[in-house]
Amino acid sequence: MGKFGADFMLGLLGVIVLAHAAYATILYRGELKIKEEEFIRPPLPVLLEIVISLALCFWGALRVPGTFLPVLPDAKENRVVTLHANLDFMRLKDGAGSTFVDLFHTKGIKILLTAVL
Amino acid sequence: MVGVGDQVELDRLEKQLDAGRKDDIVKYIDLVRKLKVRRSEKVAVHGLALLNNPSSASKLGDEVWNVYEQVAIAAMDTNNLEAAKECIGALMRKFPDSNRVGRLEGMWMEANGYWQQAEKVYATLLEATPADPFLLKRKVAMAKAQGNYSGAVDSLNKYLETFMADHDAWRELAELYTSLLMYKQAAFCYEELILGQPTNALYHLGYAELLYTMGGLENLRAAKKYYAATIELSGGRNIRALYGVVLSGTAISQLLKQTRSRNEEESMEIVTLASSVLKREYKSKAPRKLPLLSPLLEKAVSAS
Numbered sequence: 001m002g003k004f005g006a007d008f009m010l011g012l013l014g015v016i017v018l019a020h021a022a023y024a025t026i027l028y029r030g031e032l033k034i035k036e037e038e039f040i041r042p043p044l045p046v047l048l049e050i051v052i053s054l055a056l057c058f059w060g061a062l063r064v065p066g067t068f069l070p071v072l073p074d075a076k077e078n079r080v081v082t083l084h085a086n087l088d089f090m091r092l093k094d095g096a097g098s099t100f101v102d103l104f105h106t107k108g109i110k111i112l113l114t115a116v117l
Numbered sequence: 118m119v120g121v122g123d124q125v126e127l128d129r130l131e132k133q134l135d136a137g138r139k140d141d142i143v144k145y146i147d148l149v150r151k152l153k154v155r156r157s158e159k160v161a162v163h164g165l166a167l168l169n170n171p172s173s174a175s176k177l178g179d180e181v182w183n184v185y186e187q188v189a190i191a192a193m194d195t196n197n198l199e200a201a202k203e204c205i206g207a208l209m210r211k212f213p214d215s216n217r218v219g220r221l222e223g224m225w226m227e228a229n230g231y232w233q234q235a236e237k238v239y240a241t242l243l244e245a246t247p248a249d250p251f252l253l254k255r256k257v258a259m260a261k262a263q264g265n266y267s268g269a270v271d272s273l274n275k276y277l278e279t280f281m282a283d284h285d286a287w288r289e290l291a292e293l294y295t296s297l298l299m300y301k302q303a304a305f306c307y308e309e310l311i312l313g314q315p316t317n318a319l320y321h322l323g324y325a326e327l328l329y330t331m332g333g334l335e336n337l338r339a340a341k342k343y344y345a346a347t348i349e350l351s352g353g354r355n356i357r358a359l360y361g362v363v364l365s366g367t368a369i370s371q372l373l374k375q376t377r378s379r380n381e382e383e384s385m386e387i388v389t390l391a392s393s394v395l396k397r398e399y400k401s402k403a404p405r406k407l408p409l410l411s412p413l414l415e416k417a418v419s420a421s
């Protein structure tokens with residue numbers, strides 16, 4: 001939980017930094033209006049903030065949802081242990097087998113009885 | 118397909134059920150359905166208990182109809198035909214015109230051995246939807262259950278002309294051909310399976326085993342290659358493939374000795390490697406069986 005918390009907080013910090021960058025840009029444009037200057041590009045601290053927030057948000061987004069799963073087919077976790085049963089072709093009554101069982105039940109018992117007697 | 122994680126989870130839930138704890142019964146039934154494993158006895162017993170308990174059945178919501186179907190099939194598989202009939206009846210009342218429920222009715226006829234009635238049910242349903250894959254598959258299963266293997270092969274071939282990408286059907290056809298000892302045709306089916314899912318180690322293993330059964334130098338060499346492919350794809354954890362490499366390697370060298378083709382040399386490196394891996398695995402997992410295995414492997418390696 002501690003690790004998850006730390007990663008989540010870093011991601012959250014990234015979002016806050018991004019929001020601050022947006023707020024700072026708005027302030028900067030207000031300032032430009034007062035000074036009556038043209039907007040050329042966002043100021044350097046804002047650009048820096050965006051880069052930092054990108055890195056932090058990436059960190060949070062990749063770490064918080066969970067660990068990466070292996071993609072290779074020969075990875076330990078991806079190994080197929082058995083194939084699924086072919087249920088669509090399931091035999092519900094084995095014609096030959098059940099005849100034998102039926103025969104055994106009727107005739108077999110009689111044969112057994114005669115043998116015993 | 119059942120992966121390592123799924124197998125562990127299934128075993129855990131099964132152990133829990135065997136111990137008498139029924140908290141995760143819904144989860145178990147879901148997992149059995151998802152993985153398509155055949156656990157009919159457990160599903161029938163516990164599923165019926167679940168459905169007969171109104172409070173737990175109502176918790177399932179719409180999922181309850183899937184469970185009804187699953188339990189009906191499991192009950193038919195375990196020859197509990199009365200229970201199956203009840204489940205099918207409940208589904209019939211809910212979905213009177215459904216093809217899927219109609220198929221269950223046909224299956225119930227099959228389970229009773231009323232072949233002609235079952236055939237009639239399927240024929241009527243097929244009139245409405247001539248390309249229903251499940252109904253066509255049932256017809257194959259029915260032919261198989263009656264012992265008419267060549268009929269089953271014919272109708273499955275016809276089915277595969279339409280549904281060429283159905284891996285389960287190719288697998289079934291391979292098994293049918295194998296039981297008819299038509300290995301060449303079965304090999305073709307395995308080739309289709311490998312083409313369809315090249316990363317599934319178990320298809321490579323099945324093909325290798327078929328080639329090994331067919332015998333002959335060329336087939337044995339191909340078998341060894343496919344066993345090796347299985348080892349690669351399963352990360353060396355498939356014991357059967359390791360044995361396969363050792364056995365096919367030995368068989369190849371014996372064949373070469375018999376035909377005295379000395380100019381044909383077969384590299385035995387992979388055989389010794391596989392046998393050393395086998396020894397290591399036995400040492401760590403079943404040390405008591407190691408004394409049985411070692412002389413066998415030594416004999417195989419020295420013979421080659």
